[in-house]
Amino acid sequence: MPKKTTADVPLQLRSQLCFAVYSTAHAFNRVYKPLLDRLGLTYPQYLVMLVLWERDGLSVKEIGERLFLDSGTLTPLLKRMEALHLLKRTRSAQDERQVLVTLSAQGSALREKARAIVPPAILDAMGCSIAELADLHGKLVKLRERLDAAVEG
Amino acid sequence: MPKKTTADVPLQLRSQLCFAVYSTAHAFNRVYKPLLDRLGLTYPQYLVMLVLWERDGLSVKEIGERLFLDSGTLTPLLKRMEALHLLKRTRSAQDERQVLVTLSAQGSALREKARAIVPPAILDAMGCSIAELADLHGKLVKLRERLDAAVEG
DNA sequence: CGCAATTAGATTGCACACAATATAATTGTT
């Protein structure tokens, strides 16, 4: 039988924070999927809707900054959402390089349905207190910031 | 100007734990990418290697249980890794339905290179103490378990 | 003003992720 030494620990799957984050993201997605199916959205599409429900008429770049996604991901995603009549993409008159994204009436209206369906079910599935939730959220945001900083430098 | 009420909170992107997890996973991937490029691996491929370095000769199903991935993801991933001569896929003689995955000499040897390159750089990028790391890890694993349980029931 | 540098999106190519489905092997039941 293989013996374990401290040298093994850094390469053990179970102890890796990154894998915990990666697999928890997938677990979240599996919980969101049946809920978002009822809205006709995927999870990344739902994120775009959250951004636009907070502030409509943003450019692709501004959406990307909020979601940490680039045009290679957003352009086809937004085109699919336009085909679903959730939003419209129009070139800015002031700066023809920019594409402004605005919600359709249908896209705006979806907000109330989302509010009724998604947050309650997610809170239930997470099964933790608001305090735990805030604690974990804060620590993850700090970690994300340190990781982003490490990529820059 | 739009007024904010408590009813808005559950639909605000910035406060969502799921988005914190989702975006932190991407941030991790951006840190891992240049490191794993030096090993010729993607992050999911690296995860498979971690599993096999711990126990070689597992079936596709057993790898999937450890990584929370299904055959639709693993089959092409493992085929690419076989094409890279990192591992071999062979039908089990005892049960012809199973495909057993075993490391090549090259795949086994990659472990020492990975150990030298990856964990030190990741620890540095995360920039947190072992205690913080363990705290966050434990909380995420518990959360993942609750989410998985919610999908079952 | 004129042109190089920058910026915003779009495109292409590759690699996941996963639902749905298909196929082949094995097990369980009678």
Next chain:
DNA sequence: AACAATTATATTGTGTGCAATCTAATTGCG
């Protein structure tokens, strides 16, 4: 033993993610 049910993997189709590259519009600098 026969056959229905289960199990392990493979396949197909859709939708992300992201690097690399391309094009068009704008800005900045001499």
